[in-house]
Amino acid sequence: MAQAATSTRTIKVEIKRQSTPDGKATTEAFEIPYRPNMNITSLLGEIALNPTTVTGAATTPITYDSNCLEEICGSCAMLINGKAMMACSALVDKLEQPIRLAPLSKFPVVRDLAVDRSVLFENLKAVKAWVPIDGTYDLGPAPRQFPQIQEQRYPLSNCISCTICMEVCPQFNDVTGFVGAATIAQARLFNMDPAGSVLKEDRLRALAGDGGIQECGFAQNCVQACPKGLPLTEAISDMGRDVFVQQVKDLFTR
Amino acid sequence: MATAAAPATPTLRGVQPLRAGEGHSFFWRRLHSLSGIVPIGAFLIEHIVSNFEAVNGPLAYAQQVKFLNSLPLVRVLEWCFIFIPLAFHALYGVWIAFRGRATVNVYPWAGNWGYLTQRITGIIALLYIVQHLWRQRFSGVNLPEHPGAAFAKVQHELHNPWMLAIYVIAMIATCWHFAYGIWLFAAKWGITPGDKARQRFGYVCAAGGTALCVLGLVGMYAFINPKYANAPEDVMPTQPPAIVQPVQP
Numbered sequence: 001m002a003q004a005a006t007s008t009r010t011i012k013v014e015i016k017r018q019s020t021p022d023g024k025a026t027t028e029a030f031e032i033p034y035r036p037n038m039n040i041t042s043l044l045g046e047i048a049l050n051p052t053t054v055t056g057a058a059t060t061p062i063t064y065d066s067n068c069l070e071e072i073c074g075s076c077a078m079l080i081n082g083k084a085m086m087a088c089s090a091l092v093d094k095l096e097q098p099i100r101l102a103p104l105s106k107f108p109v110v111r112d113l114a115v116d117r118s119v120l121f122e123n124l125k126a127v128k129a130w131v132p133i134d135g136t137y138d139l140g141p142a143p144r145q146f147p148q149i150q151e152q153r154y155p156l157s158n159c160i161s162c163t164i165c166m167e168v169c170p171q172f173n174d175v176t177g178f179v180g181a182a183t184i185a186q187a188r189l190f191n192m193d194p195a196g197s198v199l200k201e202d203r204l205r206a207l208a209g210d211g212g213i214q215e216c217g218f219a220q221n222c223v224q225a226c227p228k229g230l231p232l233t234e235a236i237s238d239m240g241r242d243v244f245v246q247q248v249k250d251l252f253t254r
Numbered sequence: 255m256a257t258a259a260a261p262a263t264p265t266l267r268g269v270q271p272l273r274a275g276e277g278h279s280f281f282w283r284r285l286h287s288l289s290g291i292v293p294i295g296a297f298l299i300e301h302i303v304s305n306f307e308a309v310n311g312p313l314a315y316a317q318q319v320k321f322l323n324s325l326p327l328v329r330v331l332e333w334c335f336i337f338i339p340l341a342f343h344a345l346y347g348v349w350i351a352f353r354g355r356a357t358v359n360v361y362p363w364a365g366n367w368g369y370l371t372q373r374i375t376g377i378i379a380l381l382y383i384v385q386h387l388w389r390q391r392f393s394g395v396n397l398p399e400h401p402g403a404a405f406a407k408v409q410h411e412l413h414n415p416w417m418l419a420i421y422v423i424a425m426i427a428t429c430w431h432f433a434y435g436i437w438l439f440a441a442k443w444g445i446t447p448g449d450k451a452r453q454r455f456g457y458v459c460a461a462g463g464t465a466l467c468v469l470g471l472v473g474m475y476a477f478i479n480p481k482y483a484n485a486p487e488d489v490m491p492t493q494p495p496a497i498v499q500p501v502q503p
Binding site for chain 2: 122206213225240244247
């Protein structure tokens with residue numbers, strides 16, 4: 001074939017796999033023909049086309065969560081060469097080989113690279129990260145939102161719930177049960193919403209519970225690792241003050 | 255028919271969700287943060303500034319020790335504003351440290367190193383303070399009763415080069431822990447939320463911590479300064495009764 005010269009170049013991948021939540025983890029190595037400008041998503045797609053390990057043994061395609069493939073849905077977070085990253089925005093040409101893929105280490109594995117990140121959704125529910133507009137009649141137009149507030153809220157609204165901020169956090173573990181930066185940032189987002197702020201006190205009280213904002217050790221890994229560049233440390237700092245003020249108020253008025 | 259009841263929370267494996275509004279860890283964690291500045295940090299400054307008086311020689315140092323021990327209710331002050339808060343801060347701090355999972359091997363970022371260093375310097379300071387309290391406060395010559403013996407007691411301690419090394423390391427570790435602790439306090443309590451505010455305050459804390467450390471090390475040098483070598487065992491010896499209470503004619 002005409003491509004014979006170029007096809008000798010390959011991409012080496014080692015993937016930590018696990019067929020069931022309680023199954024034993026094994027590592028499978030793959031070697032696939034090089035193409036320029038690949039990301040981890042296309043790499044995993046390439047393996048799915050021909051799921052054969054480097055030893056020639058037939059295997060199954062790699063299971064992993066994905067949806068949008070463009071760093072918007074937050075599904076495909078995984079450990080790439082040991083670091084938590086989005087598979088869709090991690091470029092093969094910029095990674096050291098062999099590329100090592102593993103599931104996020106702080107969430108229960110479902111299968112292969114797919115993990116159960118329900119804890120984030122439970123946390124978002126615990127802080128009521130929504131605007132309460134459901135009802136039996138039309139509530140009318142929303143209150144006016146000043147552009148200055150909107151400008152502060154927009155970066156926080158970019159959260160894609162990928163849980164990378166929680167994965168990289170030294171305080172997020174099964175001993176502390178820390179809530180994580182994403183939830184604190186979302187509580188801030190909805191506290192600044194003119195309609196959502198009606199639940200402000202509930203959110204602040206929730207965040208003072210065990211595993212709340214006080215568990216933050218300010219290692220600032222969250223803000224370094226966040227693929228969407230959310231101002232997470234700023235949100236934690238602001239919410240730390242608001243939670244404290246709310247606790248003092250409650251001490252004297254409740 | 256669907257009911258209005260919220261769907262049951264599934265039992266999750268792994269890290270558990272927020273216990274919204276439950277427990278008192280917020281109070282204890284914030285008290286821990288505050289206690290590191292007041293009273294412990296305030297005492298650290300007082301201690302280093304007082305020790306700096308040693309550069310003026312054994313007698314000046316003895317007078318400083320005598321002054322501090324003549325404060326009203328000094329034993330109550332000592333227990334309420336030093337020993338008890340220090341014990342709380344130390345024990346709660348060790349508990350905090352062992353609940354974290356440091357990740358500097360994977361994520362070698364400055365803030366992450368700061369997180370780990372804060373825990374290591376805290377443990378160094380704790381180990382040092384335990385031996386320092388035992389050897390200087392609770393054993394040997396009782397300094398509150400014999401302030402004149404203070405200079406010689408410290409001088410004998412620092413005569414051992416190993417002890418001197420321990421004192422220098424502990425001084426640096428403690429000042430680091432204090433300076434970075436103030437920075438963390440401002441960040442966590444929402445005093446410096448913005449990146450720029452935190453950066454500027456970082457310079458302030460670094461300058462303050464360095465100044466305090468230098469002050470401490472210079473004060474420490476006075477005890478090994480050849481000028482004051484072989485200081486008298488007690489520069490304020492017990493006076494004969496005729497001097498303390500003049501004989502009435």
